[in-house]
Amino acid sequence: MEKQRLIQFKGVKKKLGKTMILDGINFSVSAGEVVGITGANGSGKTTILRQICGFLYPDQGEVIVSNEIVEPGLVGKIPAGIGALIETPTFLPQFTGFQNLALLAGIQEKIGKETIKKSLKMVGLEPMDKKKVRKYSQGMLQRLGIAQAIMEEPKILLLDEPTNGLDKDGVDLFRQILEKQINDHVAIILVSHIEEEISRFCDKVYLLKDGKLELIQKQKQREWIILVRTVEELEQLSYVLTDFRIIKRVGGFATGQCKGEWESKQELLAFLMSYHIIPEKIMMEEEVVLC
Numbered sequence: 001m002e003k004q005r006l007i008q009f010k011g012v013k014k015k016l017g018k019t020m021i022l023d024g025i026n027f028s029v030s031a032g033e034v035v036g037i038t039g040a041n042g043s044g045k046t047t048i049l050r051q052i053c054g055f056l057y058p059d060q061g062e063v064i065v066s067n068e069i070v071e072p073g074l075v076g077k078i079p080a081g082i083g084a085l086i087e088t089p090t091f092l093p094q095f096t097g098f099q100n101l102a103l104l105a106g107i108q109e110k111i112g113k114e115t116i117k118k119s120l121k122m123v124g125l126e127p128m129d130k131k132k133v134r135k136y137s138q139g140m141l142q143r144l145g146i147a148q149a150i151m152e153e154p155k156i157l158l159l160d161e162p163t164n165g166l167d168k169d170g171v172d173l174f175r176q177i178l179e180k181q182i183n184d185h186v187a188i189i190l191v192s193h194i195e196e197e198i199s200r201f202c203d204k205v206y207l208l209k210d211g212k213l214e215l216i217q218k219q220k221q222r223e224w225i226i227l228v229r230t231v232e233e234l235e236q237l238s239y240v241l242t243d244f245r246i247i248k249r250v251g252g253f254a255t256g257q258c259k260g261e262w263e264s265k266q267e268l269l270a271f272l273m274s275y276h277i278i279p280e281k282i283m284m285e286e287e288v289v290l291c
């Protein structure tokens with residue numbers, strides 16, 4: 001069964017000032033899919049996100065969100081079902097993080113206090129912290145921005161440089177959140193300059209250059225951890241896997257790491273078994289971080 005396409009760009013052209021920023025853009029994002037967009041500063045990545053939110057409209061072509069053409073008339077109001085973190089999030093400085101989210105949620109009247117608290121906890125912020133947002137660090141603001149984007153359990157999530165300013169714990173929490181959103185079949189666009197981030201999470205990656213989108217990665221590259229009993233087996237792995245490296249032992253086993261496009265552990269296991277290698281265990285990188 002074909003997955004539901006939640007975002008579609010059809011021949012979208014957009015001029016800003018005298019420059020043609022988007023010059024015939026075509027792409028789509030389905031439920032549960034993560035599409036990455038990368039490109040130089042000023043190439044127009046945020047312009048794409050703004051059009052999905054209805055902050056800007058194409059000069060030519062169509063932007064279709066949840067089966068509806070985005071048309072003028074809703075300026076400044078993000079359509080229902082979209083969670084967005086676009087550029088540096090702005091909040092009211094005299095209020096706490098919780099109060100800010102409660103105010104934003106109050107506008108839509110869709111979620112209660114407990115859901116807001118849950119979102120804050122997911123990003124590692126203490127819901128009842130009395131600290132005002134004006135005293136937040138950049139990383140805390142970014143965490144609050146992510147909480148705001150996910151709190152209404154959107155069907156579509158737009159993330160512009162989401163790990164900006166996050167420390168290692170923040171990045172780990174973000175990874176867990178993204179995994180959850182994918183499992184919940186959210187359609188996600190991730191704009192990022194960080195190659196590692198974009199290649200790990202995205203099913204497809206586009207480069208935006210001179211107003212055109214070029215597909216530069218077709219499938220998600222995940223990091224896999226493979227545990228085996230002997231050093232000889234590690235050596236065998238290094239022959240059959242590209243980009244294979246030996247890492248610190250996990251759980252007492254000889255351990256290696258590689259990058260690859262397998263959809264599941266079973267798929268990787270089948271690949272290794274075709275070379276008569278039977279690993280002790282296969283893990284995804286994030287599982288090792290967690291243990």
Ligand SMILES: Nc1ncnc2c1ncn2[C@@H]1O[C@H](COP(=O)(O)OP(=O)(O)OP(=O)(O)O)[C@@H](O)[C@H]1O
Pocket residue numbers: 016017021039040041042043044045046047048
């Ligand atoms: N209202 C406007 N009028 C004229 N030009 C604009 C306007 N808004 C944005 N631009 C220009 O459009 C181009 C694309 O901007 P956009 O913010 O989409 O780029 P970006 O790829 O997101 O950049 P960055 O990586 O720096 O965030 C930039 O050159 C910007 O200066």
